[in-house]
Amino acid sequence: MEILRYYLPAIRKIVNQLKELEKDPMGCSTTCLLIQEKLIVNLTNIEYRIRKAKKEASDIKKILTDKGLQNSKEKSKQLKARSKILLKRIDEYQNIRILFKSIGDGIAFLYINRFDLKAQNFKQSTGFISNKKGNRLERKCFRHAFKAGGIAIMNDLTNVLKYFDLMIITGLDDWFPIEVKSGSSKNKVQADKGRTLMKYLLADEPADVYERGMPMIRQSLVSNVQDHIEKVNDLFKEARKKGFALQKIETGLTILATFEDEIDDFESLLNSLHLVEPILFCQNNYAVTQFGYYPYCLSIKATEDYLDFLSGKLQIFHFFDRACLQPVAKKYGYNYEFLGQEEMYVNFTHKDVDVKFAISWHSFSRIFFEYISPSWLINDHFLQIKEMTKSLKENPDLYA
Template sequence: MDDFPRLLNIQRRLIKAISEAEREIRAAKLSNDDPRGWQYVRYNFLCLGDSIAFLYMDRFALKLTYFDVDTENPKQSGGFITDKVGHANEVSFLEDALSHNVPAVLCDITNVLRYGDICLLGDSDPVPIEIKSSKTTDRRGKRQKSKLKTLNSFLTSDRGDGFRGLPGTTFRTAFSVPPRSYSDQLQEAIARANSIGSSSFEVDGCLKVAVIMEEDPDYDALFGGFGSSRVLVNAVNQIKTNKLWGCYYPFPLTLSEPMHFERFVRGEIHIFTLLDLDAFEDNLAPEGTRLSLDADENHIQCSIHFSNLFADDQEAYFIIGDHMMCRIWTDFLCPSWIVQNSVNSVTNNAETIWEAADPP
């Protein structure tokens, strides 16, 4: 973490690899060939760049650098490094920051960092910085500067009105318990599957994870055993193949064994998650709450119904949105942690929430 010459060398190698992939993409398009193979290669190098940022920064702080501050949509990515005006200045600034023992990453070698050109990673929150390539600022530059100012304001104050286009006030709160994942169990399951072809394990009595590395697995054994017909199946590989990992915890950090990472990228390791919705609702609701899941192949959200949170509202409920719920199969977070963390966030900030919902 403190080996800054190595950190610079890694980024130089990523710049070179990403630039090569970009040249191949352009060449394929010019010759009317299919560029998707090289686009996939480039994407996986960007996931490695994401890993640098996530080694230094909290995953939920980095989420804020991925989305637009004015809408609920992801912010447009920075585009290709190749032939980018100002790239040399950005690399020079990166070198200067690292030479002063300040961890930093070039935003263009990541998927997640979509504000600024360089992001400093030495504080509790990311610090994106724009590196000016000219003395003049056009309309786009002014808009980018305004968005960056809004983001920095939210990171500083932990609240914002109309943030990301949402009505009311958005708050950011600290976790009472650090995130808890089942990534170690996943790594062990991959190692077993490498020996016997496939493997599975359960998490929190409601989630089954299957790893397949053989051509003819026993699907009944891997995908069966549920007492409910309400089971949501996710093919984790499709998130990676469709380049939709976004701002979730990078899979290269979870699959930290080089062989596991390589074979997952090549499509030789297949990971499936099967969430028993009834068991989730029945087993994970803390005292004084009731859970209800709404899920299909395109989205999932969980409503937490509180029986005694507010004296004036016996039917108060809060929603764990699609983004957080999807971290069950992207970040490999335990479902029980997601529920308990959400309940704690609400109960620990009930007074603030009530005041925001019913201002004087």
């Protein structure tokens, strides 16, 4: 927490600039560049501290395992205690690194559709931006894009953009990727994966973009995304005034926001909600993530609310009743079952015909991470399945 406090002033300044960029993404290219330049400085600083702590921890390990050195019990105890502190510090710095990159995610989500970004997140996280091979040319190309009057995103400054080096923005939801190469060497596997991704995103070609051993098919939403971001931010305002605010957002979903250290009689509060199949989700446990969701730096509108959320002063709890899915499933003629598996979190089976589908944990959890309307999420899945079933009957080879 001390390390977070140290970086909070820098985070505040950058997030305030992000809020300005959000008002006019295409008209504030200078702000977009400045934010990313600040991210480069802060990430480089954090990476230096991680490397330094790792080296010291490694040196201590060598001393402790060197049988030629006869360390006293007291000396060994001190070294082990120091090593423990260093390892904890490394974890904290890694979290701060992810946090700064989540602000970079904020830039990406302002320009690129969230569902196009989702497919680009399922890959191993990128390494450090400092001391990276070809880094100098990459940054030169990045800055040249702005000098030429354009807008670019340096992918390494984000958690979510894990393919390619740069994104050139030509309009909202209008972009193309750039792979910067400083030499003649080519990574064929990387290039092939990049091409497969772009065919999946732009041409709707089935592809195993999530590396699950099976091709995925792009299916359009039937209706526009519905969320409760405005309601939730009003709840934060109320909580800041009163210390505590509770609201039923929609059937089956209640959200609590509190600035108080303790919640009096939490059990009574839970009982008063009359939840049949309750899920309790504490959002603060996931304040720093790399799951590719719409970032908190955008969904939490007030910068101070965002900072208080990061530091734990603002606590957010979601109370969800899984039983609210029953009337929706019944309307479409389905039964539902919570399996709890990552890829099959909730399973729906039609009562009469041989049709079934599952919603993954990642998709279902948009309710909590992105404040997505549960009723919209479930209804849209049913409508998508309805359209796919109809298309399959009309054209059996469509999904072959």
